[in-house]
Amino acid sequence: MSTYHSRAAGRLMVAPSVILLFLWMIVPLGLTIYFSFLHYNLLMPGTETWTGFLNYQYFLTDPAFFTAIVNTLVIVVGVLIITIVGGVLLALLLDQPMFGQGILRILVISPFFVMPTVSALIWKNMFMNPVSGLLAFLQKSMGFQPHDWLAATPLLAIIIIVAWQWLPFATLILLTALQSLDEEQREAAEMDGAGPVSRFIYIVMPHLGRAVTVVILIQTIFLLSVFAEILVTTNGGPGTDSTNLAYLVYAQALLQYDVGGASAGGVVAVILANIVAIFLMRMIGRTLEA
Amino acid sequence: MARRVTRTRKWAVTIVAWVIGILIFFPILWTILTSFKTEGEAVAMPPSLLFFDWTLENYREVQQRSNYFMHFLNSVTISLGSTAIGLVIAIPAAWAMAFQPTKRTKDLLMWMLSTKMMPAVGVLVPIYLIFRDTGLLDSRLGLTIILTLIDLPIIIWMLYTYFKEIPGEILEAARMDGATLVAEIVHVLTPMAIPGIASTLLLNVILAWNEAFWTLNLTAAQAAPLTAFIASYSSPEGLFYAKLSAASTMAIAPILILGWFSQKQLVRGLTFGAVK
Structure with a gap:
């Protein structure tokens, strides 16, 4: 009872x-799917008509779409490489005995708490500006021509900004994983005569593997929809050089008022994210059983 | 001998780590310093690190010109509001799933998580239209609702992993002693659950404070929190680095301090318990 x-x-x-x-x-998802089959422009209310897959056809054959997909993947892969490699190295470094470890840890994780619009604008103006930015100053004082980051290499600039925000996240998670490594196991390997390199390859790496996978999957989910950093730095430009899928959908909907086309783009973004999500869910599901 | 080697090593590691750490932190440090410079000094080449005339002028001007305090209050209202509503909805759910798991609990948790995986652009258009038609556009209420919904899965998950660690035997013991359900919750569970709830609250305030997709797309002048307010500095208007820095410093300071206290919970909350 x-x-x-x-x-x-x-x-x-x-x-x-x-x-x-x-x-x-x-x-909302149902509405997005429904809209994606309509000819629906916000400037012409009341003229919605059923168009079948026409929006998808337009969206998928638009050259901007192909650029956006490539840019989306370049941002994801670029940031992942920087944050994973940098994160592993930093975590290994921070795991060593040193003075002022606690304060240092705070310094290193801080960028993660900076809101995206602030970090993007700080980098854009005070560091990457070709006239008054600090990076330009460094280049000039070394005798080089200052580099116009956002005009010449906008995608690289965005990758640097986003990587700066996510490096602390990767470092913190990898460091946490590293600290849960069984100290006895490490010592036993040392007693058996394993050098630092083989200890890293056979003991630390397998242990970190899981955490690295988690970092990759979670970051991918967020990185697939980088938006604010693009909006306040390049507006997707020059041209569509730094437009990713999230920004393209936004531009289609709120700048061009094409609800149908934007919705088709939204559906594509959902499908893309789901491919990653399936793997992530499996990983997390396994920890629930344990 | 061996001891001296490790000591030298410790010093070497310290120096390398601090150099890298300060480099990573440098953009934040530079922003804070620039906020105390005049606009002229902010763009001066070569830049001065510490030796300039320190001024609070920028902070005053940011407040005067753009009603900074209103946007700050919007951020506070929206992040605290969405977290509080989220907790009220999530605590019973997490409690029930942790202490009375059924065969479907695991599937339910995974399904809740899957809603978090949906990219925001996938639902931007309908949400925007619904908000426009119901008058929720550029309102704090509308934004609070959205942030509650997008953070609910994380709140439930975090609470679930914390509640899971409360030993069920204690509940049984209390029940054997004749405690009623209410007594059980008030005297046994609550004291043990409070640390987990506090951690969840902290992390979610941070996440909501920094959310920058919905805040940018659904607000304008009235309800804009700091994320959207700062974005208005993206159109250059003459000399403005020092004012941008002052506005930025005020926007990130509270969350930076909260964040430093929440390192541990951050790992747990953002990996959904997969890394502890």
Whole structure:
């Protein structure tokens, strides 16, 4: 009797969350899919007509779309390489005995807490500006021609900004994983005569493998939809040189008022993210069993 | 001998690590310093690191020209509001799933997580239109609702992993002693659950404070929190580095300090318990 009661109570306690998340997931997504089959422009209300897959055809054959997909992947891969390699090295360094470790840790993780619009504008103006930026000053004082980051290499500039924000995240997670490494195991390997290199390859690397996978998957989810950094630095330009999928959908919807086309782009973005999400969910699901 | 080697080594590691650490932190440090310079000094070449006339002028001017305080309050309202509502909805759910798991609990948790994987642009258009038609565009209420929804899965997950660590035997013992459900919750569970709830609150305030997709797309002059307000500095208007720095310093300072206290929870919350 009491178990029946508590089970009913349990359902009642879970219900609000489930209902809210269900509505949040189903209603807008359903509308996006529906809109993606319409000819629907905000400037011409009331003229919506069913067009089948025409939006997809336009969107997918638009040269900007191909550029956006490539840029999206370049941003994801570029930032991942910098943050994973840098994160592993930094985590290994911070794991060593040293003075002032606690304060140093705080300094290193700080960029993660800086809001995206602030970090993008700081980098854009005070560092990457070809006239009054610090990087230009460094280049000039070394006798080089200052580099116009956002005009000449906008994608690289965005990758640097985003990598600066995510490096602390990767470092912190890898450091946490490193610190949970069994000290006895490391010592045993040392006693058996394993050098630092083989200890790293056979003991540390396998242990970090899991954390690296988690970092890659979570960052990919976020990096697929980098938006604010692009909006406040390059506006996707010059041309479409730094437009990613998220920015393209935004531009289509809120700058060109093409609801149908933007929705088709949104559906493509959802499909892309789901491919990554499936792998991530499997990883997390495994930890639930343990 | 061996001891001296490790000592030298410790010093070497310290120096290398601090140089790298300060380099990583440098953009933040530079912003804070620039906020105390005059606009002229902010763009001066060569730049001065510490030896300039320190001034608070920028802070005053940012407030005067753009009503900074209103945007600050918007950030506070939206991040605290969405976290509080999220906790009220999530605590019962996480509690039930942690202490009365059914066969479907695991699937339910995974499904909740999957809603977090949906990219925001996938639903930007309908949300924008719904907001436009219901008058929620550029309102704090609308933004609070959205942030509650996007953070709800993380809140539930974090609470679930914390509640899971409370030993169920304690509940049984309390029940055997004749404690009622209310007594059980008030005297046994709450004290043990509070640290987990506090951590969840902290992390979610940070995430909501820095959220910059919905805040940029759904607000204008009225409800814009600091993320969107700072974005208005992207169109250059003469000399403005020092003012940008002052506005930025005020926007990131509170969350930077909160963030330093939440390192551990950050790992757990952002990896959904996969790394602890």
